[in-house]
Amino acid sequence: MGLRTVEEYRAGLRDGRRVFVEGRRVEDVTADPMLAITVGHSAEVFALAARPELRDLFVFHDPDLGEPASAYFRIPRTAAELRARGDLIEENTRQQRSTFNITKAVGTDALLALLVVAAEVDRELGPRYLDRVRRYRDACTRRDVTMALAQTDVKGDRGLRPSQQVDPDLYVRVVRRTADGIVVRGAKAHTTAGPVVDELIVIPTRALGEEDREYAVAFATPLNAPGLTMICRPIVTEAASTFDHPVSRRNIEIESLTVFEDVFVPWERVFLCGEWQFAGRLATTFATFHRYTAVSYKPPLGELFCGAAALAAEYHGLERAGTIRGKIARLAMYPALIRAARLTAASECRFAEGIAVPNGVYSNAGKFYFASQFHDAVALLQDVAGGLVITGPTEADLRHPEAGPLLEKYLAGAKGVSGRQRLALMHLIRDLTASDFGGYNLVVTLHGEGSMDAQLLGAYREADLEGHKALVRRAIEP
Structure with missing residues (x-):
């Protein structure tokens, strides 16, 4: 077909x-x-x-x-x-x-x-x-x-x-x-x-x-x-x-x-x-592949967060403020580190039955990182964007012949940014972080592809602990 x-x-x-x-x-x-x-x-x-x-x-x-x-x-x-x-x-x-x-x-x-x-x-x-x-x-x-x-x-x-x-x-x-x-x-x-x-x-x-x-x-x-x-x-x-x-x-x-x-x-x-006797093996092998998928799909959302924060800073006229730049820099690091885990999990893969299997240490580390840091990333974006994320009126208000012009006038931003443009960005940030969908994103990031404890267990299971212990023994030899 x-x-x-x-x-x-x-x-x-x-x-x-x-x-x-x-x-x-x-x-x-x-x-x-x-x-x-x-x-x-x-x-x-x-x-x-x-x-x-x-x-x-x-x-x-x-x-x-x-x-x-x-x-x-x-x-x-x-x-x-x-x-x-x-x-x-x-x-x-x-x-x-x-x-x-x-x-x-x-x-x-x-x-x-x-x-x-x-x-x-x-x-x-x-x-x-x-x-x-x-x-x-x-x-x-x-x-x-x-x-x-x-x-x-x-x-x-x-x-x-x-x-x-x-x-x-x-x-x-x-x-x-x-x-x-x-x-x-x-x-x-x-x-x-x-x-x-x-x-x-x-x-x-x-x-x-x-x-x-x-x-x-x-x-x-x-x-x-x-x-x-x-x-x-x-x-x-x-x-x-x-x-x-x-x-x-x-x-x-x-x-x-x-x-x-x-x-x-x-x-x-x-x-x-x-x-x-193979049930656990199947469950964990699937998790290894699926956590690689997780560290593959998450960077674009991090990029969206970073871009939204950068645009909000411009709309507010605060893009040169050092404290704002620091928050945006942290948001830029979020997808970069997740992608680094994904690329390393692929380049350091192992092989089973002729199939390239992602390196479990890196895929679990990447998934744990993005789950454990997601709420902080949300907070950074909301901090830069401000309270209009949750107090902004709707599209219906913009279309109203009396309310619309007031919103255009009083919600206008820096450098000629219209009230409509600014409100559109606030609704994007609200949709991603402060709506029903935003709440879903918070929970699914924690529990999707397994809980953070599951990632810790996976990383522990695949870590080269014997090699690490041997390194310590050599370091303390007289």
Whole structure:
């Protein structure tokens, strides 16, 4: 089938999937006044791939299929190809008002992890999964699909293991095996873009013990599978003004609670089933790839913060003030250091099953840095911008024949900056940092791709501690 168009992507979503938002059943996600915004955001990955000036970054010739394909599906075999994957994710984000488009990134992160771990399972336990993963990956590439990932179980009592829960369905589990496949039950939280993609990949959220073997399951399913339900968080609707909500009205992701009520999965789509000893390995391998994706998509938002602060300083006539310059300099460092972590994670990669795997120390360090410093970056931007970020009137007021001229007069800035220009910038900063969307950005930066403690654990696990200790021993030798 090759590369799809925006229209083909949209048509593929009209498949009877079961989606709820704000207490109502959504019959067509492409026409819903809320979900249509996310559909439009997700569709841009296809529009960008069709632009001639971006084609070399977004499209590659797949040697396995013998045809052009989305570069998201390229299996990185070298450090240069891994860097190119990061370049793709970063530019895709920059082109979409610095908002991450997850619909091809997270699924291919999962496919790369599955290719690595399936080979390890087959080598230790005998052939069973690698050919399935390869065939599934080739089919997804050929169909040019969008994908979501469901990893985080709802967990219930987090002090108990999956098999110890009062309700056994609080982690996704296999409830029945048949000659044709498996039947799964449970729920996953925080499924980004699930309602607006073609395929859903499910993997374990943690390491498991033998008593948890029924929870050691990885598989793929279409989103209209019988028994699959998605219940979404609310976002802005198409009625919102793009002046008042310049980013979130056009570029925003959606999350859902994804419920599996005895969903059937055919064997060819099952990639782990009972091999409990590999559940943790799959979870952490995916995290390594996905945190590399994180340090690839975050720099453009940091650039947007820095640019907004610099423009606010000009509008206020304060661009020469030393204290303001210092704040802007700190904002400039934020994306620079994240990008440095990404580039180093690629150049210092390791190889597993012939695949270039990001250096876990640098990808975890980069993710920890951008999560731990994000609130400070927000504060710096808000400090430079001032209180008008939260007190500014709306576009409707600007359009009013009586109120509009007053706003133009009294909100005018330095050097001929109009009240409208100044208010537009304040609304951008409010949308990013002080709105519902701004609050979302604060929390998702902390918890997306795993918590900061998870990054510390990942960095600890991959650090060369023995080498560091040897250095100390040499230093203290008599």
